[in-house]
Amino acid sequence: METRAAVTPPRPDRALATEAVHAGREDLAGLGVHAVPLDLSTTYPSSDSRGEAARLDAFATTGARLDGPPVYGRLDNPTTARFETALARLEGTEAAVAFASGMAALTACLLARSADGLRHVVAVRPLYGCSDHLLTAGLLGTEVTWTDPAGIEDAMRPDTGLVVVETPANPTLAEVDLRAIAHSCGTVPLLADNTFATPVLQRPAESGARVVLHSATKYLGGHGDVLGGVVACDEEFARRLRHVRFATGGVLHPLAGYLLLRGLSTLPVRVRAASATAAVLAARLADDPRVTAVHYPRIGGAMIAFDVAGDPHAVIGGVRLITPAVSLGSVDSLIQHPASISHRIVGADDRRRGGVGDRLLRLSVGLEDVEDLWQDLDGALAASVAPELPARAAAPAG
Numbered sequence: 001m002e003t004r005a006a007v008t009p010p011r012p013d014r015a016l017a018t019e020a021v022h023a024g025r026e027d028l029a030g031l032g033v034h035a036v037p038l039d040l041s042t043t044y045p046s047s048d049s050r051g052e053a054a055r056l057d058a059f060a061t062t063g064a065r066l067d068g069p070p071v072y073g074r075l076d077n078p079t080t081a082r083f084e085t086a087l088a089r090l091e092g093t094e095a096a097v098a099f100a101s102g103m104a105a106l107t108a109c110l111l112a113r114s115a116d117g118l119r120h121v122v123a124v125r126p127l128y129g130c131s132d133h134l135l136t137a138g139l140l141g142t143e144v145t146w147t148d149p150a151g152i153e154d155a156m157r158p159d160t161g162l163v164v165v166e167t168p169a170n171p172t173l174a175e176v177d178l179r180a181i182a183h184s185c186g187t188v189p190l191l192a193d194n195t196f197a198t199p200v201l202q203r204p205a206e207s208g209a210r211v212v213l214h215s216a217t218k219y220l221g222g223h224g225d226v227l228g229g230v231v232a233c234d235e236e237f238a239r240r241l242r243h244v245r246f247a248t249g250g251v252l253h254p255l256a257g258y259l260l261l262r263g264l265s266t267l268p269v270r271v272r273a274a275s276a277t278a279a280v281l282a283a284r285l286a287d288d289p290r291v292t293a294v295h296y297p298r299i300g301g302a303m304i305a306f307d308v309a310g311d312p313h314a315v316i317g318g319v320r321l322i323t324p325a326v327s328l329g330s331v332d333s334l335i336q337h338p339a340s341i342s343h344r345i346v347g348a349d350d351r352r353r354g355g356v357g358d359r360l361l362r363l364s365v366g367l368e369d370v371e372d373l374w375q376d377l378d379g380a381l382a383a384s385v386a387p388e389l390p391a392r393a394a395a396p397a398g
């Protein structure tokens with residue numbers, strides 16, 4: 001059986017690009033393999049039930065990663081543990097805990113706090129639509145106060161367990177000053193959703209965020225074929241998250257752990273290449289009379305949001321190369337209309353208050369050639385301002 005991946009200390013001497021391909025894999029040569037072993041076991045045989053009992057007790061008491069071989073797949077998995085080690089190294093945190101999806105990861109963070117009686121959350125809009133919904137609906141017994149960054153200190157209560165922000169935010173790409181917000185949080189942990197920026201562009205832990213959340217489904221996986229979530233944080237918070245994950249079962253499938261670790265190896269290259277293309281497209285959109293506003297983050301990145309003068313639905317119907325679909329962070333470009341899809345679950349008033357207008361489109365720029373992408377956008381924008389003309393010729397059937 002494969003020995004579990006050791007928790008390796010951060011390597012400040014190594015650049016992110018090096019860590020992306022080596023972190024979590026240092027023991028492979030010693031194992032005599034090159035590719036990461038994929039362990040699909042749900043259970044692990046052991047003739048030493050006294051020893052297992054002691055190790056289970058240790059997990060129940062501390063929440064530390066199991067010492068020695070795994071016991072059961074909901075507790076720990078060696079392939080997923082490699083992904084966790086690698087992501088923690090990229091984010092510069094002590095630990096990371098992986099989940100079945102970004103929403104499972106956020107759920108675990110909320111439950112970890114409310115288990116300590118800290119049921120109140122302070123949050124800044126906009127957030128990803130389902131994150132907004134989870135907080136607004138209070139489904140997990142939490143209560144939310146929405147505020148702007150300047151109002152965070154005043155919104156705090158004795159039972160505030162978490163402050164939640166996204167930067168750049170989904171879908172408007174609004175940015176907040178993490179360092180200033182972390183200061184306003186005092187001793188309350190700041191959770192920063194770093195899905196859009198990725199550790200390639202921003203490492204929120206360095207700015208004081210205690211909890212860094214990812215929908216790994218997006219850039220970390222990077223190919224639109226794996227759902228996952230992960231929280232990078234200090235070991236103390238990670239221990240609470242491992243307890244919640246064990247109790248509630250939102251575990252990442254080992255194959256997803258494998259694919260996410262593989263995705264990390266190309267993350268810096270993908271993000272930098274797509275960001276360079278996005279910067280060109282953002283500049284062209286800003287100069288285009290059919291576009292009324294372009295939202296492109298100060299820190300850059302591969303996401304663009306823009307408001308159109310005409311019909312946003314015609315743009316969605318008009319693209320031929322770009323995939324009209326929700327989600328983001330894939331090797332191919334995707335476009336969607338947040339008010340219809342990603343943020344549909346947020347009430348219309350809250351949505352507009354969060355800056356998500358009805359003419360806003362969100363574009364996730366992939367790795368296609370910039371001129372091919374521009375040609376496609378140009379054609380779709382033409383359709384958006386000429387509703388009286390027949391839309392671009394439909395793709396041939398079949």
Ligand SMILES: *Cc1c(COP(=O)(O)O)cnc(C)c1O
Nearest residue numbers: 101102103128170195215217228
């Ligand atoms: C997609 C997304 C989520 C939710 O992640 P899933 O993997 O879809 O559960 C959370 N935050 C942000 C910013 C997202 O884009």
